[in-house]
Amino acid sequence: MMPRSTRFVSGCLSGLHAARFGLVAASLSVLLMACGAAAVPPQELVDARAAFAEAAKGPAADLAPAQLDTAKQSLDGAQRSFDEDGASQTTKDLAYVAQRRAEIAAAEGGREKAERKRAAADKDLKNTQAQGLENYAKTKEALAAEKTARVEAERKAAIALASLAEIAKVKEESRGVVITLSGSVLFATGKSDLLPIAKEKLNQVAKALTDQGFKAIVVQGYTDSVGSATDNDALSMRRAQSVRDYLVTRGVPSEKATAEGKGASSPVADNKTPDGRAENRRVEIVVTPEK
Amino acid sequence: MNVRTLVYWCISGSTLLACGGAPVPHDALSAAQADVKGAEVGGAGENPKAALHVKLAKDQIEIAQKQIADGDNEEAARTLDRAQADAELALALSKEAKAQGDASEASEQVGKLRKEMSK
Numbered sequence: 001m002m003p004r005s006t007r008f009v010s011g012c013l014s015g016l017h018a019a020r021f022g023l024v025a026a027s028l029s030v031l032l033m034a035c036g037a038a039a040v041p042p043q044e045l046v047d048a049r050a051a052f053a054e055a056a057k058g059p060a061a062d063l064a065p066a067q068l069d070t071a072k073q074s075l076d077g078a079q080r081s082f083d084e085d086g087a088s089q090t091t092k093d094l095a096y097v098a099q100r101r102a103e104i105a106a107a108e109g110g111r112e113k114a115e116r117k118r119a120a121a122d123k124d125l126k127n128t129q130a131q132g133l134e135n136y137a138k139t140k141e142a143l144a145a146e147k148t149a150r151v152e153a154e155r156k157a158a159i160a161l162a163s164l165a166e167i168a169k170v171k172e173e174s175r176g177v178v179i180t181l182s183g184s185v186l187f188a189t190g191k192s193d194l195l196p197i198a199k200e201k202l203n204q205v206a207k208a209l210t211d212q213g214f215k216a217i218v219v220q221g222y223t224d225s226v227g228s229a230t231d232n233d234a235l236s237m238r239r240a241q242s243v244r245d246y247l248v249t250r251g252v253p254s255e256k257a258t259a260e261g262k263g264a265s266s267p268v269a270d271n272k273t274p275d276g277r278a279e280n281r282r283v284e285i286v287v288t289p290e291k
Numbered sequence: 292m293n294v295r296t297l298v299y300w301c302i303s304g305s306t307l308l309a310c311g312g313a314p315v316p317h318d319a320l321s322a323a324q325a326d327v328k329g330a331e332v333g334g335a336g337e338n339p340k341a342a343l344h345v346k347l348a349k350d351q352i353e354i355a356q357k358q359i360a361d362g363d364n365e366e367a368a369r370t371l372d373r374a375q376a377d378a379e380l381a382l383a384l385s386k387e388a389k390a391q392g393d394a395s396e397a398s399e400q401v402g403k404l405r406k407e408m409s410k
Contacts, residue, residue, distance in 0.1 A: 093369040100344075100376035107383035114390035121397035128401055132408050 042087040044095035048075050051102035060109025063116075067105035074098035153213070160208035167201045176288045179205060180268075183222075183239070183281030192238035194246055202243065205285065206250030215288040216256050219244040222284065224277035225264040237261025243283050313364040319371040320359070323352050326378030334385045341384040348377035 052075050060068045078094035085091055161177075164170050169180040186198040194202070209217065221236030221243075240259035248254045270276035327348050335341035351374035358367035 089366070090369065093373060096373050097376040100373075100380045104376075104380050104383045107380070107387040111383070111387040111390040114387065114394040118390065118394035118397045121394060121401050125397065125401045125404065128404050128408070132404065135408065 039082070039086040041082055042092050042095060044092045044099065045078055045082055045087075048078055048095040048099035048102065051099045051106075055102045055106035055109070058106050058109050059113040060105045062109075063112035064105050064108035067101075067108045071098065071101035071105045074101040157212040160212040163204060164208045167204055176286045179285040179287065181205075181243075181283045181285070182278070183283065184278055186243065186283060187239055190235070192235065192242045194242055199246065202246050203250055206247050206252055209247070209287065210251050213290045214256070215290050216258070217247075217252065217288070218286045219247070219257065219259045220284045220286060221259070221261050222266065222268075222280060222282050223264050224280040225267070225271040226277065229263055233261050233263035235261075236263050239283060243285075247285075313368070315359055315364050316355075316368040316371055319368055319375070320352070320355065323348065323355070323371045323374040323378060326375050326382070327352065330378050330381035330385065333382045334389060335381040338385045338388040341381040341388065344377045344381035344384065348374045348381065351377065 052071055055068060055071060074094070075098040078091060078098045081088070081091040081094050161170060164179060167181075171178045171180070181198075181201065185201065186194060188195065219240045221238075221240030223232040223236050225232075237259065238261070240261055244257050244259040248257055264271075264280070267276075267280045268282070269279035271280060327345060330341065330345050330348070335345045351370050355367040355370040355374065358364070358370060
């Protein structure tokens with residue numbers, strides 16, 4: 001289609017006589033100049049230029065270059081129309097479309113950018129989920145291992161306690177688990193050296209203690225009320241020490257084991273009868289259990 | 292009037308006639324209407340900016356139809372170019388808004404999961 005100005009010129013030219021051509025052409029060029037130079041670009045073209053500049057600054061430049069190029073061509077077309085034809089309706093229409101093309105390019109760029117962001121987030125989500133599952137599995141594994149260990153420890157402790165109960169009286173008191181060994185089994189009368197059979201029993205006690213684990217033990221020696229308190233205190237101390245030292249040789253950590261001589265204090269039976277006195281001659285091992 | 296002048300008049304007359312008698316832009320009209328439909332199906336109604344351009348496109352289709360009725364086919368074709376550009380822009384805007392919504396939703400999900408995991 002021929003632009004209007006050209007049509008106008010050709011129409012005029014066709015109607016002119018050759019002799020008057022020069023004069024009319026001159027006045028026509030004045031008219032065109034007036035239009036081209038003084039014409040103010042229509043708002044549509046101003047908006048189209050601004051929209052294109054805005055789009056070119058945004059993500060469209062990298063992410064929607066084809067659409068941006070279409071917009072550029074559209075804007076160039078509008079600009080050409082304005083240069084040739086001024087602020088005609090055609091120029092306005094072309095500029096209107098050019099503005100939309102620029103905005104379409106900007107929107108396409110924005111969409112592409114958002115889609116990339118989403119793809120990255122999806123990937124991130126997948127990785128995070130995988131990490132979460134792995135962590136969960138690890139936690140579960142650790143919990144299972146801990147439970148197995150606890151069950152095993154309890155089983156060992158139960159076995160240790162059961163084996164102790166065979167050779168000694170085991171009682172849970174507020175001060176801890178108290179293992180009571182009869183003095184007559186451990187020592188000869190008035191002596192603090194361990195009898196051979198005592199060593200066998202103490203081996204079992206040491207094994208039970210090390211199997212079970214404990215925080216501390218106190219070995220307490222007791223006598224009956226026969227004889228002087230000083231002698232009894234000294235004897236009970238020597239005996240307790242003797243048991244304590246033997247346990248240490250059998251693997252009980254020495255820093256966890258102490259000895260005390262309690263003499264005739266805290267009798268557990270009547271000192272007037274031989275049986276009662278035998279019961280009072282004893283060694284107690286007070287075990288503070290592990291937390 | 293000599294023969295040459297007559298020939299000039301004939302040529303220029305036929306040129307003007309051909310332009311004035313531009314064909315009815317049937318194709319452009321259906322294309323613009325299809326683009327409006329496409330934008331509406333694409334969810335342009337959910338985004339205010341996109342909805343505005345759908346409205347502009349519809350208004351211009353109406354104007355173009357009047358221009359066609361008045362025999363201004365050339366003007367109608369250019370009005371339909373405007374309508375089509377608006378409809379395409381509406382679709383592009385609604386697609387962009389949807390993509391942005393999806394992206395922020397995905398980031399939010401990642402953030403939520405991370406927060407849960409760090410508990």
